[in-house]
Amino acid sequence: MPELPEVETMVRGIRPHIEGRRIREVRVPPCRCRPLLIEPRPKTIARRVAGATVDRIWRRAKRVVLSLSTGDAFAVEPRMTGLMLVDEAPDDSHLRLEWVFEPSPQHEVNSLWFWDRRGLGTIRLLTPEEQAVVFGPDRLGTDALEMTETEWREVLSSTRTAIKVALLNQKRVAGIGNLYASEILHLSRISPEVPAQELSRKQISRLANAVPAILNEAIRYEGSTLGDGTYRNALNETGGYQNAHMVYAREGELCPTCRRGTIVRIVQAQRSTFFCRVCQRKPRSK
Numbered sequence: 001m002p003e004l005p006e007v008e009t010m011v012r013g014i015r016p017h018i019e020g021r022r023i024r025e026v027r028v029p030p031c032r033c034r035p036l037l038i039e040p041r042p043k044t045i046a047r048r049v050a051g052a053t054v055d056r057i058w059r060r061a062k063r064v065v066l067s068l069s070t071g072d073a074f075a076v077e078p079r080m081t082g083l084m085l086v087d088e089a090p091d092d093s094h095l096r097l098e099w100v101f102e103p104s105p106q107h108e109v110n111s112l113w114f115w116d117r118r119g120l121g122t123i124r125l126l127t128p129e130e131q132a133v134v135f136g137p138d139r140l141g142t143d144a145l146e147m148t149e150t151e152w153r154e155v156l157s158s159t160r161t162a163i164k165v166a167l168l169n170q171k172r173v174a175g176i177g178n179l180y181a182s183e184i185l186h187l188s189r190i191s192p193e194v195p196a197q198e199l200s201r202k203q204i205s206r207l208a209n210a211v212p213a214i215l216n217e218a219i220r221y222e223g224s225t226l227g228d229g230t231y232r233n234a235l236n237e238t239g240g241y242q243n244a245h246m247v248y249a250r251e252g253e254l255c256p257t258c259r260r261g262t263i264v265r266i267v268q269a270q271r272s273t274f275f276c277r278v279c280q281r282k283p284r285s286k
């Protein structure tokens with residue numbers, strides 16, 4: 001589930017502890033669970049990162065990136081249940097990778113952990129050439145927080161896909177996931193079922209404003225911890241934005257915006273969408 005706000009929260013949480021630190025070793029803890037995708041093999045990783053410094057920690061779409069002094073970079077994709085931690089983990093049995101740093105007098109923490117209960121996350125050490133491909137425009141569009149209204153008009157004008165499904169296409173716009181797509185469309189008063197191409201200029205303008213409004217607010221709350229309790233920030237604390245959700249997982253409740261409609265759940269491209277048919281009305285098809 002970690003989407004843009006949660007991954008951004010991870011980046012901000014680990015940055016003061018890890019940026020500028022020299023890597024002593026990278027270890028795979030013993031784990032009896034489904035093995036994680038780690039590329040290349042841990043032995044090769046160990047050889048390539050020995051003595052390297054973590055120069056910069058940043059986010060590309062829904063990945064945490066650790067750029068190293070050697071030019072290589074770790075791209076960590078938490079996917080469903082992955083966490084980046086500099087504190088105690090929710091449990092010890094799902095720790096997947098440990099970055100150990102040379103001790104330094106300014107820092108209390110000497111380890112960074114990747115924890116993943118379901119094990120669907122991925123960790124890749126990428127060369128500069130691989131980074132150009134993996135982070136490049138053929139794979140990922142502009143970051144959702146950097147999109148201009150003009151860019152929104154461009155990327156949405158070329159597709160008849162339902163707007164909710166179009167928002168999840170990372171090649172069009174990078175970083176929006178299933179949860180925040182519902183919240184963004186609700187704030188924009190746009191039906192998730194409208195073909196992207198049919199949005200009016202006014203609707204696109206509202207969407208362009210709603211995206212940073214929702215995502216930045218969620219970052220301020222350090223993300224959403226849903227009912228399964230999995231998502232935690234870098235210090236193993238829950239996020240707070242789940243209490244601010246207007247529609248997500250609120251099926252059957254009275255719409256808090258118009259106080260007339262009832263929140264409904266539909267399925268689009270195998271994912272749940274939550275919305276209010278009253279204030280997110282679908283225009284009659286042309």
Ligand SMILES: [Zn+2]
Pocket residue numbers: 255256257258259260261276277278279280
């Ligand atoms: Zn409503």
